[in-house]
Amino acid sequence: MTSGATWPALMMALLACAGCAPASRSELPDAPTGQRPALATDEAGLWMVMDRVEQDIRTSGRRVSDPALNAYVQGVLCNVAPDYCRDLRIYVLESADFNASIAPNGFVVVFTGALLRCRNEAQLAYLLAHEVTHYQRRHTLQQWRDIRSTVDALLFPEIALSVAGLGPAATLAELGAIGSILQFSREQEREADAFGLDRVAAAGYDPSESVDVWTNLMAEKKAAKDDEPFIFFATHPPNAERAAALREQAAALTASRNAGIDGVDEYRNATLAFRGGWLRDELRRREYDRTQVVLDQLTSDGVRLGEVAFYRGELYRLRGDKGDDQRAIEAYRIALTSEGAPPETHRGLAEVYRHGGDAKQARAEFDEYLRLKPDAPDRTMIETYLRTSE
Amino acid sequence: MPRLLILVAIAALAACTTYGSVGLESRKIASLYSVSPQIQWNRYTDGDLEVWTVDGPLLDSLQFTSALGDGDSLYEIEGQEQMPRFRGNMSESEVMEFVVDSFAAVGAQKVEPTGLAPASFGQRPGFRFDLAYQSGDGLDKLGSVLGTLNDGKLYLIIYTGAAQYYYPKYKQAVEALFASIKI
Numbered sequence: 351m352t353s354g355a356t357w358p359a360l361m362m363a364l365l366a367c368a369g370c371a372p373a374s375r376s377e378l379p380d381a382p383t384g385q386r387p388a389l390a391t392d393e394a395g396l397w398m399v400m401d402r403v404e405q406d407i408r409t410s411g412r413r414v415s416d417p418a419l420n421a422y423v424q425g426v427l428c429n430v431a432p433d434y435c436r437d438l439r440i441y442v443l444e445s446a447d448f449n450a451s452i453a454p455n456g457f458v459v460v461f462t463g464a465l466l467r468c469r470n471e472a473q474l475a476y477l478l479a480h481e482v483t484h485y486q487r488r489h490t491l492q493q494w495r496d497i498r499s500t501v502d503a504l505l506f507p508e509i510a511l512s513v514a515g516l517g518p519a520a521t522l523a524e525l526g527a528i529g530s531i532l533q534f535s536r537e538q539e540r541e542a543d544a545f546g547l548d549r550v551a552a553a554g555y556d557p558s559e560s561v562d563v564w565t566n567l568m569a570e571k572k573a574a575k576d577d578e579p580f581i582f583f584a585t586h587p588p589n590a591e592r593a594a595a596l597r598e599q600a601a602a603l604t605a606s607r608n609a610g611i612d613g614v615d616e617y618r619n620a621t622l623a624f625r626g627g628w629l630r631d632e633l634r635r636r637e638y639d640r641t642q643v644v645l646d647q648l649t650s651d652g653v654r655l656g657e658v659a660f661y662r663g664e665l666y667r668l669r670g671d672k673g674d675d676q677r678a679i680e681a682y683r684i685a686l687t688s689e690g691a692p693p694e695t696h697r698g699l700a701e702v703y704r705h706g707g708d709a710k711q712a713r714a715e716f717d718e719y720l721r722l723k724p725d726a727p728d729r730t731m732i733e734t735y736l737r738t739s740e
Numbered sequence: 741m742p743r744l745l746i747l748v749a750i751a752a753l754a755a756c757t758t759y760g761s762v763g764l765e766s767r768k769i770a771s772l773y774s775v776s777p778q779i780q781w782n783r784y785t786d787g788d789l790e791v792w793t794v795d796g797p798l799l800d801s802l803q804f805t806s807a808l809g810d811g812d813s814l815y816e817i818e819g820q821e822q823m824p825r826f827r828g829n830m831s832e833s834e835v836m837e838f839v840v841d842s843f844a845a846v847g848a849q850k851v852e853p854t855g856l857a858p859a860s861f862g863q864r865p866g867f868r869f870d871l872a873y874q875s876g877d878g879l880d881k882l883g884s885v886l887g888t889l890n891d892g893k894l895y896l897i898i899y900t901g902a903a904q905y906y907y908p909k910y911k912q913a914v915e916a917l918f919a920s921i922k923i
Contacts, residue, residue: 411849411874444849634841636822670827697833705829728833730857731867735831 378488383437386455393454393491400455407441407459414442414462414624422620423460423478426471430479430549434486446631448567452481454490465621466628467566467644469651471613472550472559479546479553486545489538543592547599556610557600564593566647574640618653625654626692629661638669656691659684663698675702693722697732709739759784762792766922769804770895773862776920778913787816798875800901800910802917807893814842814896828892832856832867835894839885840871847876861888861895862921871900882907886918 387393407413414420420442428435437456442465449461458481468474484490534542543560551557568590604610625648632641642665648658663681666674682699685691700715716732726732762781766774769790781792781802792802805814813823824841827834833856840851851873859868871883880903887896899914901907 406877409878411876411878413878631844634824634844636824636841636845701831701834704831727852727854727869728836728856730855731832734858 378492380486381434381437381488383433392495393488396491396494397455400453400457403453404439404441404455404457407443407457410443412443412445414444416442416624419620419624423465423474426475427458427478427482429553430475430546430555431482431486434482438482438485444631446628446635450477450481452485454485454488456485462624462628462631466625466632467563467570467647468617469562469566469612469614469647470559471617472555472557472611473563474617475550475553475555475613476546476557476560476563479549480542481546482549483542483545484534484538487538487541489534489542492538493534539592540595543596544599547596547603551603551610554610556612557603558597558609559612560600561593561597564596566643568593570640570643573643574637622654626657626661629657633661633664633668636668638665641665654690656685656688656695658690659688660691660695660698663695667698667702675705678702693719693726696722697726697728713739766920770806772807772890772895773921773923775897775917775922778916778920779910789815794910795906798902799906801899802910802914803896803898803900805894805896805898807890807895809893814839815846817846820845826894830889830894832887832889835867835887835889835896836869836885839896839898843871843873848881849874849876849878859886859918860921861886862923864888864890864923868918872903880904884911884914 387397420440423442424440427438427440431438434456438452439457441457441459443459443461445461446463446466447461448463448467450459450464452458458478460477464477465474468477547557547560550560629644632644635641642662645658645662645665649655659681663678663685666678666681679699679702682691682695682702685695696715696719700712700719703709703712703715713736716736720726720729720732759782762777762783764777764780766776768774777792779794781794783790783792785791788806790804790806791797792804793800808814808826810826810828812826814826815823817823823845824838826838830838836853836856840853843851851871854870854872856867856869859866866886866888868884868886871881871885873881873883875881881900882903883898883900885896885898887894897918899907899910901910
């Protein structure tokens with residue numbers, strides 16, 4: 351297995367290059383429904399490139415194949431984009447990054463990291479509606495045409511594919527954002543927010559939920575001490591100005607119609623079964639400060655708190671800072687008195703007790719773990735420990 | 741040739757991996773143990789990893805770690821600090837978790853470990869487990885990991901291959917190599 355990711359640098363170079371272009375409001379008519387661009391056009395060339403990217407995403411190891419989850423997200427997409435429902439295709443990809451993107455040929459990528467961070471259906475609806483506006487207003491095509499003065503447009507598809515093919519760790523799927531590889535201008539972002547929020551309200555969702563998406567992300571970004579942004583932030587910079595504009599528009603929309611629903615029950619029904627796996631992916635990033643914010647937000651939701659507390663214990667056990675073993679024990683203990691703690695809570699406790707030399711407590715917790723999880727992948731090893739540590 | 745192309749060509753050559761061959765004679769690894777290779781392998785180094793392969797590392801790969809100590813990662817990604825790190829007080833279960841998370845960090849998908857059990861690492865007590873996962877582009881892969889913890893240091897031998905054809909093709913040779921370890 352090799353390492354050495356070079357694609358982010360190239361991608362950022364492209365983004366920077368796109369950023370050189372003068373921002374301009376899209377002068378193109380809206381994307382038509384139910385038809386591909388004429389073959390002799392530059393737009394058809396862009397679609398062809400994205401068709402090849404979509405083919406790779408379709409067979410990617412990152413693709414979440416669960417039909418119910420995909421159908422749910424597609425359903426929300428169709429709620430906010432009934433006009434384009436038949437033209438847009440959802441792909442849910444496993445990645446702890448917060449990201450959603452749309453390609454000019456109509457494939458929509460949603461990372462599980464975004465699903466983990468949405469609190470309800472209205473927030474997911476806002477994310478999707480925002481992306482649909484990029485499609486509707488043909489922002490990528492507009493940006494592509496704008497950068498012709500800095501990059502030969504005929505070369506761009508090849509550059510894009512080269513970048514996409516360079517990912518040793520993530521390959522093409524990680525670049526689900528390739529549809530947004532051209533950084534949108536601020537004006538296009540504002541347009542996507544404004545049009546998107548109209549779609550959210552028209553679909554009967556509470557538009558004010560969009561504000562929470564950004565304020566939660568800003569809290570997470572502030573907590574993360576590293577400079578590495580989510581891919582999404584490269585194309586959708588979070589800032590207070592944006593949140594304020596959304597808040598103002600949401601207030602106007604809710605004043606002129608019913609407040610709309612947040613769809614929290616529907617969202618939990620569709621996603622809660624996957625949350626544990628997404629939290630495990632989140633922890634694998636080893637970005638503990640960022641993950642703490644996510645766990646705090648989930649704790650405030652108050653749903654299946656045993657699971658949330660378990661992953662907080664896992665965070666402390668994995669981080670291993672001074673005092674973390676005790677913090678882990680406290681979190682695991684809270685998990686065991688709450689709903690939804692998995693059997694692995696006992697394994698986590700056992701490991702921490704073993705670190706501290708408390709073999710008796712460790713054995714008791716390992717015993718309980720094996721009792722609750724007969725098919726544990728480490729059963730034989732733990733049984734050996736139990737025999738030899740007496 | 742334009743100057744830019746020459747520079748690109750030189751840079752590409754500099755980045756090339758240098759392969760050597762591994763003969764059938766016993767070979768010393770990580771200054772701790774030796775193995776009998778069983779078959780002809782090609783070898784190269786990737787950082788502190790020694791990697792052997794027959795058909796190319798995307799199809800089959802046998803990795804030997806150096807002695808991993810406190811704070812060491814299994815793989816390195818340039819510019820990425822937040823990698824899973826080994827700690828000297830890890831149990832075998834936690835080492836398995838460290839390997840799984842390291843695989844995930846470099847792009848492996850749906851990594852599922854199975855069968856963690858005690859195993860001999862030469863004359864030393866060790867452990868082994870198996871892996872099933874997908875590469876980033878969706879290729880099904882399998883893996884077998886043999887390791888030992890020695891004075892707070894971790895030594896691993898990681899065999900991976902495409903589930904169809906390549907992993908089974910060299911599995912027997914790898915099992916014999918595992919059994920040939922001498923400390």
